[in-house]
Amino acid sequence: KRPSHWADGRANMVNVSHKPESLRRALAEARVRVSPELAAIIQSQSLFKGDLFTVASLAGIQAAKRTGELIPLCHNLPLDWVDVRVELRDLTVVIEAEVHTTGRTGVEMEALTAAAVAALAVIDMGKSVDRGMVIESVRLLEKSGGQHGDYRAPDRREEDAK
Amino acid sequence: KRPSHWADGRANMVNVSHKPESLRRALAEARVRVSPELAAIIQSQSLFKGDLFTVASLAGIQAAKRTGELIPLCHNLPLDWVDVRVELRDLTVVIEAEVHTTGRTGVEMEALTAAAVAALAVIDMGKSVDRGMVIESVRLLEKSGGQHGDYRAPDRREEDAK
Amino acid sequence: KRPSHWADGRANMVNVSHKPESLRRALAEARVRVSPELAAIIQSQSLFKGDLFTVASLAGIQAAKRTGELIPLCHNLPLDWVDVRVELRDLTVVIEAEVHTTGRTGVEMEALTAAAVAALAVIDMGKSVDRGMVIESVRLLEKSGGQHGDYRAPDRREEDAK
Amino acid sequence: KRPSHWADGRANMVNVSHKPESLRRALAEARVRVSPELAAIIQSQSLFKGDLFTVASLAGIQAAKRTGELIPLCHNLPLDWVDVRVELRDLTVVIEAEVHTTGRTGVEMEALTAAAVAALAVIDMGKSVDRGMVIESVRLLEKSGGQHGDYRAPDRREEDAK
Amino acid sequence: KRPSHWADGRANMVNVSHKPESLRRALAEARVRVSPELAAIIQSQSLFKGDLFTVASLAGIQAAKRTGELIPLCHNLPLDWVDVRVELRDLTVVIEAEVHTTGRTGVEMEALTAAAVAALAVIDMGKSVDRGMVIESVRLLEKSGGQHGDYRAPDRREEDAK
Amino acid sequence: KRPSHWADGRANMVNVSHKPESLRRALAEARVRVSPELAAIIQSQSLFKGDLFTVASLAGIQAAKRTGELIPLCHNLPLDWVDVRVELRDLTVVIEAEVHTTGRTGVEMEALTAAAVAALAVIDMGKSVDRGMVIESVRLLEKSGGQHGDYRAPDRREEDAK
Numbered sequence: 001k002r003p004s005h006w007a008d009g010r011a012n013m014v015n016v017s018h019k020p021e022s023l024r025r026a027l028a029e030a031r032v033r034v035s036p037e038l039a040a041i042i043q044s045q046s047l048f049k050g051d052l053f054t055v056a057s058l059a060g061i062q063a064a065k066r067t068g069e070l071i072p073l074c075h076n077l078p079l080d081w082v083d084v085r086v087e088l089r090d091l092t093v094v095i096e097a098e099v100h101t102t103g104r105t106g107v108e109m110e111a112l113t114a115a116a117v118a119a120l121a122v123i124d125m126g127k128s129v130d131r132g133m134v135i136e137s138v139r140l141l142e143k144s145g146g147q148h149g150d151y152r153a154p155d156r157r158e159e160d161a162k
Numbered sequence: 163k164r165p166s167h168w169a170d171g172r173a174n175m176v177n178v179s180h181k182p183e184s185l186r187r188a189l190a191e192a193r194v195r196v197s198p199e200l201a202a203i204i205q206s207q208s209l210f211k212g213d214l215f216t217v218a219s220l221a222g223i224q225a226a227k228r229t230g231e232l233i234p235l236c237h238n239l240p241l242d243w244v245d246v247r248v249e250l251r252d253l254t255v256v257i258e259a260e261v262h263t264t265g266r267t268g269v270e271m272e273a274l275t276a277a278a279v280a281a282l283a284v285i286d287m288g289k290s291v292d293r294g295m296v297i298e299s300v301r302l303l304e305k306s307g308g309q310h311g312d313y314r315a316p317d318r319r320e321e322d323a324k
Numbered sequence: 325k326r327p328s329h330w331a332d333g334r335a336n337m338v339n340v341s342h343k344p345e346s347l348r349r350a351l352a353e354a355r356v357r358v359s360p361e362l363a364a365i366i367q368s369q370s371l372f373k374g375d376l377f378t379v380a381s382l383a384g385i386q387a388a389k390r391t392g393e394l395i396p397l398c399h400n401l402p403l404d405w406v407d408v409r410v411e412l413r414d415l416t417v418v419i420e421a422e423v424h425t426t427g428r429t430g431v432e433m434e435a436l437t438a439a440a441v442a443a444l445a446v447i448d449m450g451k452s453v454d455r456g457m458v459i460e461s462v463r464l465l466e467k468s469g470g471q472h473g474d475y476r477a478p479d480r481r482e483e484d485a486k
Numbered sequence: 487k488r489p490s491h492w493a494d495g496r497a498n499m500v501n502v503s504h505k506p507e508s509l510r511r512a513l514a515e516a517r518v519r520v521s522p523e524l525a526a527i528i529q530s531q532s533l534f535k536g537d538l539f540t541v542a543s544l545a546g547i548q549a550a551k552r553t554g555e556l557i558p559l560c561h562n563l564p565l566d567w568v569d570v571r572v573e574l575r576d577l578t579v580v581i582e583a584e585v586h587t588t589g590r591t592g593v594e595m596e597a598l599t600a601a602a603v604a605a606l607a608v609i610d611m612g613k614s615v616d617r618g619m620v621i622e623s624v625r626l627l628e629k630s631g632g633q634h635g636d637y638r639a640p641d642r643r644e645e646d647a648k
Numbered sequence: 649k650r651p652s653h654w655a656d657g658r659a660n661m662v663n664v665s666h667k668p669e670s671l672r673r674a675l676a677e678a679r680v681r682v683s684p685e686l687a688a689i690i691q692s693q694s695l696f697k698g699d700l701f702t703v704a705s706l707a708g709i710q711a712a713k714r715t716g717e718l719i720p721l722c723h724n725l726p727l728d729w730v731d732v733r734v735e736l737r738d739l740t741v742v743i744e745a746e747v748h749t750t751g752r753t754g755v756e757m758e759a760l761t762a763a764a765v766a767a768l769a770v771i772d773m774g775k776s777v778d779r780g781m782v783i784e785s786v787r788l789l790e791k792s793g794g795q796h797g798d799y800r801a802p803d804r805r806e807e808d809a810k
Numbered sequence: 811k812r813p814s815h816w817a818d819g820r821a822n823m824v825n826v827s828h829k830p831e832s833l834r835r836a837l838a839e840a841r842v843r844v845s846p847e848l849a850a851i852i853q854s855q856s857l858f859k860g861d862l863f864t865v866a867s868l869a870g871i872q873a874a875k876r877t878g879e880l881i882p883l884c885h886n887l888p889l890d891w892v893d894v895r896v897e898l899r900d901l902t903v904v905i906e907a908e909v910h911t912t913g914r915t916g917v918e919m920e921a922l923t924a925a926a927v928a929a930l931a932v933i934d935m936g937k938s939v940d941r942g943m944v945i946e947s948v949r950l951l952e953k954s955g956g957q958h959g960d961y962r963a964p965d966r967r968e969e970d971a972k
Binding site: 213216217220224 | 699702703710
């Protein structure tokens with residue numbers, strides 16, 4: 001199996017002109033570990049909480065729409081829906097980004113880009129309190145639609161199997 | 163210590179108009195875990211290798227210049243230098259992004275954005291071979307310049323202490 | 325009736341993946357009041373007049389295409405047509421922006437964005453002569469296509485009734 | 487007095503290369519009239535209120551940074567501060583946008599663009615409830631710094647005189 | 649025959665809302681003449697060669713996706729494929745850019761923009777060695793799809809006739 | 811002499827953080843050959859003429875400000891002045907783009923980008939009349955400021971010598 005971007009020894013976009021349009025969905029996550037001090041500020045101060053979550057969510061939504069500008073070999077696509085959910089679980093800000101579109105190519109990169117940029121915005125919002133934040137994981141959780149078959153991350157498949 | 167973005171209960175940019183211009187530097191990293199199959203393709207096939215690294219590097223450089231568009235409360239800044247180094251170490255693609263500028267505000271977010279977007283480009287390049295890639299870590303390694311003092315990540319400080 | 329952007333207490337895009345594609349049209353206007361001195365310069369000096377109108381018109385057209393980047397919860401859409409008409413009526417520069425597309429969501433925001441940015445460009449062109457210019461009105465005039473029914477601004481409906 | 491953009495009968499940017507750098511400030515406002523129904527939703531439902539205001543504010547901040555892309559003859563500038571304040575007063579959403587920079591040219595257009603785009607975002611947020619919203623006024627309130635002297639809008643000067 | 653952009657004496661986009669979607673293809677070229685010294689560096693030093701070609705190619709691909717932002721009266725379009733091929737022939741860097749899409753309007757401008765921006769990137773890469781580089785030719789080679797019929801550049805037609 | 815972008819066998823930006831700020835100027839040209847039919851339309855129809863020239867000029871100005879986004883290894887810079895002059899000489903549309911800035915790096919690429927994109931806009935404006943237009947030459951004419959010394963194109967130096 002050869003990487004589809006690597007035809008002829010040079011970088012190139014995948015030609016999707018002969019693929020049919022269909023509904024494509026992708027779900028990605030990013031996790032940002034924060035200090036107890038920052039977690040406490042996020043959790044206890046309801047006035048401020050909205051902002052961190054809204055700013056991160058909007059940053060992710062905006063980035064998804066510009067994925068084709070950021071990732072050199074991605075297609076530029078109109079998107080039907082971008083939803084970025086942000087919440088604090090203990091010392092981790094958990095971000096889930098979901099993207100739907102009706103098109104000729106999948107939207108994994110759009111979901112991953114939304115999650116990653118939302119995570120960067122979390123760091124920007126909190127960095128004056130906690131300079132050691134780490135984005136611990138950015139990954140695809142689920143994907144459906146298209147010729148290559150659906151995908152579920154290994155831990156999600158285990159859950160399904162239970 | 164209150165997050166500097168959260169004055170008055172609403173999101174806002176930090177006002178840097180009264181800060182002096184000075185040289186600011188930041189170094190960030192991102193790590194992408196890949197499958198043995200993808201690592202072998204990256205490592206053994208020299209024709210293709212250049213591409214993966216160059217595409218990721220350019221994606222990171224381009225993203226750094228647009229950080230102010232991606233991160234809502236970041237300043238838009240001319241940058242003096244962006245360097246994105248990408249290499250494969252066992253099953254991890256390691257990305258280091260370094261940014262320098264002469265300005266009134268730091269460039270941590272620019273370095274982090276460059277590293278994160280380069281990592282997203284790695285996923286885009288390899289995803290037809292390995293759909294389970296994970297960006298395992300995106301974090302600030304070092305920062306210098308500006309009023310808030312220099313910063314080194316904990317593991318870097320330990321190394322210094324040896 | 326709840327605002328469709330406000331589901332679950334967080335900002336989000338409307339999911340349009342299940343809507344059919346159809347022809348959507350929107351017409352918006354913006355009005356910029358100018359001083360008699362500036363109006364005279366615009367009106368009498370034919371050499372210059374073309375420029376003011378062309379610059380404003382192009383600024384509006386360009387902005388319409390980037391509405392999804394400017395308005396956080398708007399969809400990014402390919403547009404079939406953007407037309408921005410600019411003229412001077414007494415002391416008012418009147419701008420009409422019309423947008424057509426074939427898609428799953430309407431183009432009101434595209435037309436409003438085109439009109440508003442064209443009006444900003446008018447201010448930029450004339451501000452060295454008249455620093456007191458005011459954009460007095462930016463509003464939707466007409467909209468057709470889509471599930472929510474057509475719309476005509478109240479004064480247009482009155483005209484229709486005559 | 488000839489409009490400074492209209493030298494030689496063709497549109498062009500003002501050459502600022504011989505101007506000294508100095509601190510420039512501008513304050514602009516935009517007003518969006520909303521229906522009683524929408525005003526009540528905005529005012530009474532605190533869960534949602536944050537969102538409308540935050541989304542509008544962020545849209546304005548983001549637009550200010552891209553003024554040079556939107557307004558053809560504006561300079562592209564790094565900005566030291568952008569602050570967009572949004573509040574509901576009776577049936578009007580009042581937006582004030584303040585921009586500071588240290589540069590060779592003023593930031594009126596940046597403040598006006600921030601205010602106008604924030605107002606467009608208000609319309610986008612509320613349009614499913616109220617299709618008749620009107621941006622009633624976008625104008626410069628104050629400006630300081632630079633060679634052309636400070637500016638205060640007429641009604642602000644009257645207030646000063648009291 | 650009147651230029652289709654010039655209706656009513658003002659610049660405007662062509663309205664394509666009533667055209668059917670179909671597959672459109674365009675092929676454009678750009679040629680950059682370089683000095684013997686630069687050609688030798690490009691040709692002999694295989695380590696570096698990859699970079700020049702990859703950077704130019706990616707610059708072209710990225711630019712094609714943003715043609716609607718660069719060319720004021722172009723439509724903004726999702727593209728199915730962009731391929732930018734770069735090679736050195738004697739003292740000329742030859743760039744061919746091919747674009748496919750399924751849409752209501754052609755992609756000549758996208759192919760020409762990709763070729764021209766790739767050529768600009770070649771100049772940027774080599775200008776520290778050769779300050780006299782010239783982009784000698786940017787032109788459309790072939791176009792197919794759409795109502796106006798296919799097109800082949802005159803020298804290509806001659807070749808066909810042989 | 812090694813190309814400055816090619817350190818360490820990988821593409822990278824030039825680090826300018828230790829260079830002093832100074833006034834930089836660059837002048838570039840692009841030439842578009844048009845058919846007699848198109849030249850006649852441009853020349854004789856004064857109503858339309860303004861548009862072609864203004865659209866091309868604005869496209870060039872806008873592109874210059876975004877050079878850092880288009881050319882991967884260029885710095886993103888605030889520009890003090892961009893001027894794009896367009897005229898018809900016989901069967902050639904001649905474009906001259908001049909850029910000034912006060913900064914740590916030169917603006918050749920900004921001037922070349924402005925000229926090239928203005929030329930692309932000329933093709934877009936005229937392509938419904940003349941599908942065989944060719945951009946025959948894009949090149950740097952003059953450059954001043956910075957450490958590497960001033961530059962004048964060979965034919966300009968000959969003129970000087972007379």
